[in-house]
Amino acid sequence: MDSRHFLQTALVFLLATVIAVPLTKRFRLGSVLGYLLAGIAIGPQELGLISDTGGVATISEFGVVLMLFVIGLELSPQRLWVMRRQVFGTGLLQVLGTSLVLGIAGFYLFGLTLNAAAIVGSSLALSSTAFGLQILAERKEAGTPYGRQAFAILLFQDLAAIPLIAVVPLLAAESTTHGFNPWIVARTVGVIIAVVVGGRYLLRPVFRFVAKTDAIEVSTATALLVVMGTAWVMELVGVSATLGAFLAGVLLADSEYRHDLESHLEPFKGLLLGLFFISVGMSMDVSLLFQQPQMVALLVIVLVSLKGALLWPLGRLIGGLDRRDSLRLAVLLACGGEFAFVVLKLAREQDLITPTQHGLQVLAITLSMAFTPLLVALLGRVLGSKPRKTRAYDTIVADSPRVIIAGYGRMGQIVARVLRAQGISFVALDHSVEQIDLVQRFGNTSNIFYGDPARPELLRAAQIEQADVFVLASDDPEASLRTARVVRRLYPGLKVVARARNRQHAWRLMDLGVELPVRETLYSSLKMTRMTLEALGMSAELAADRVERFRRHDAELLKRQYLVYDDDARILQTTREALADLDQLYQADAEPEAERERLKPTHVTPDDQDVTR
Known part of the structure; x- marks a missing residue:
């Protein structure tokens, strides 16, 4: 790519982001949807401003790697232990139950293979962490009972995404070899153990040595080296690079260098993650929305209704929420999520699903995410806030208080x-x-x-x-x-x-x-x-x-x-x-x-x- 073409591509990305993301955030639709719309607009199917979608996707995948590393950094054992009942109780039941139901629906209603149904059902069980936390923050409901329950479920979904990403190549290998391959599983487990043991004894001394230089650029380079090196080792032996990045983050979660690492990587993560969602939008087959509108609508309805129907009783029976809060929880988490884009893209590359199936599912997830803020706002108006006692301010009668x-x-x-x-x-x-x-x-x-x-x-x-x-x-x-x-x-x-x-x-x-x-x-x-x-x-x-x-x-x-x-x-x-x-x-x-x-x-x-x- 010559320098002129590179500058033109960079300008197109920046202009699309500056226009689309502020607009969607202004209407409280979230930055993720803005990146997706920007990708659709500049992609080959609409304005055609960017033609090399493959090259963009390759670069943008590093944003997902950094996101998984930062998630690993934030998952300290102490934090998980404090929230263990909500995270591993309601969160586990939600992911397992929703994966099973959606997988069965995909197998019998949409003709997916068994392995494809398992991957698609599990990926659609994950909700949007970015949308969920943003909506809770904007509505000032993060501290409410249903807000805390939603956070716990989203935290477990982030955890569940890691093994899900790792298992996609295994299911793809099994489908091509027509049987269970113990060598692949043993190799995967062996590499994970080697990374964990090696990182435990090597990473902290390395960061301690680098910290003595007191050079910010060297610390940033070291952080990127750890992420990229671990991801490369995992990918070299046929395991997901994102799993390696996540493991590297977990190994440093209790380190004294955690906050320093996070501050160095945050700018790279934000930019590259935005680029990833733009690349997803560029690869979306929008023509399917006009060619098969009924199928797209059916997928959205099945996704939202089934997830919501399973979330409501979980909130009531396991989470201890009342009817109103359980309904709020169900509507908030009924959409698809960012990790589904990652998993489905990997499944398509491994030939577990066809390009058409991938396009339909990405469209359904995107539409479900777009409708979520509107549904939450509508539900808020219907239910209203909990009745509160109101009265005028008291008339104060005081005699020169000290x-x-x-x-x-x-x-x-x-x-x-x-x-x-x-x-x-x-x-x-x-x-x-x-x-x-x-x-x-x-x-x-x-x-x-x-x-x-x-x-x-x-x-x-x-x-x-x-x-x-x-x-x-x-x-x-x-x-x-x-x-x-x-x-x-x-x-x-x-x-x-x-x-x-x-x-x-x-x-x-x-x-x-x-x-x-x-x-x-x-x-x-x-x-x-x-x-x-x-x-x-x-x-x-x-x-x-x-x-x-x-x-x-x-x-x-x-x-x-x-x-x-x-x-x-x-x-x-x-x-x-x-x-x-x-x-x-x-x-x-x-x-x-x-x-x-x-x-x-x-x-x-x-x-x-x-x-x-």
Whole structure:
């Protein structure tokens, strides 16, 4: 390919992407559909701007390899263990049940061979992770019961795609040799074991050696070398290259270099994965939609209805969802997914399915993905949101409060009880009707009011200008940050004491000028640690000293990491350095002379007792 033709091809790809992807995302149809439409438009069947579809497909397949590697990086054993019941319960049943039903339908209704039916049924059982997670995020339903269940199922589907991709060449070999070939299976297993064992003992030393060079470009090159090298070894012995990339990712999932690798590969993965979906669109036989519209419509209806019909009882019986959430789960995951394109393309190349069968299935998957956002939106309008109690904001009657408490949950109530006992006037605001109703059942609510503390007019009604302290005790990090922005902008001189969910939340509050946010679980954890040390036989004084030293050390670490909290690599580095420093500190404390000096009575300053550190 000459340079002029290469530049022309690159410009066509970029122009099609810039036009199609923003349009589909604007209508909440997802970027995957935008890439597919861009490929259809510039492909040989429509505008004919790109003719070398084979060359494009070869390059774009590396995007799938990188995607599988990144998925492997994210699948740490700890994460899977926490979600084991949902992932390996509902997820496993969904994939097995849907694969079986769709495979039987393909064998009896559409005349597929047994091996082809098994591959097609399994690939169609996978839903679109990109569409599902995007829709949940846009509708702010990722934290709902059905959202968490959908995430678990999608996570298992990503796992199931790996062996499915690996088994396609085996089924193709079996269909050509008319029997089971134990040599192929043994070779595959042997190569996988060799990659796992070799990677376990070679990869970490290699990355440790490269990290010492402190050169970003070398780290990126090493990451690409690992992915491409493992994929090449697997492909050399007749195993899927994507399986090798996935194994390489899994081997590094618990490595300290995981985040660094992911940051280096993310730009390559995004671009090449988009190129892959464009190549799928270019290879789509759109004429089939006009030549066999009834067959395409039947495939879409069978796919969506059968998957939905199987997902609904799984959500009800296994996932413990109510009828409404089970229906939402079924509609969200009833479409086909990105991995089906990968599996079906491989099946076509291995002659398990014909080009016409491949074209019809790709069209059906694409249409099911296109209809999903529309069906979810329609279902949302039909079902509506769960009924919530609504009422107008309370009229606030207060007499020059010294403290304003935003959020009257667990922590806000404790602050209020102490202030009331001390005779300090305060006003508490909470945006939850249920919480206010619950509090009112116990009386003593003369200064507790319903309202959104992020609204300036409500703060003025609470006489915030008379207050000395603003206590930000909301348990919702986003609501907390929203309120903090308003208070810091309108009342910059007001002292803010803020509750933080975790370190990331604390750093974002510090960005807004909130000094030393109180992490909600830190001090209870320190108390438990002290009690544990005492239960093990350590004296109360020594246990208190050990815990206090850790608290101060962690407070300093929080401040240091705040300066680099948007840099994952620096966060990992400072964490490792802090662990080493803490070990040295405790070792020095163990010296007899230091032990006697430390246990001498000393004057405790108020700063030492500041629990906000």
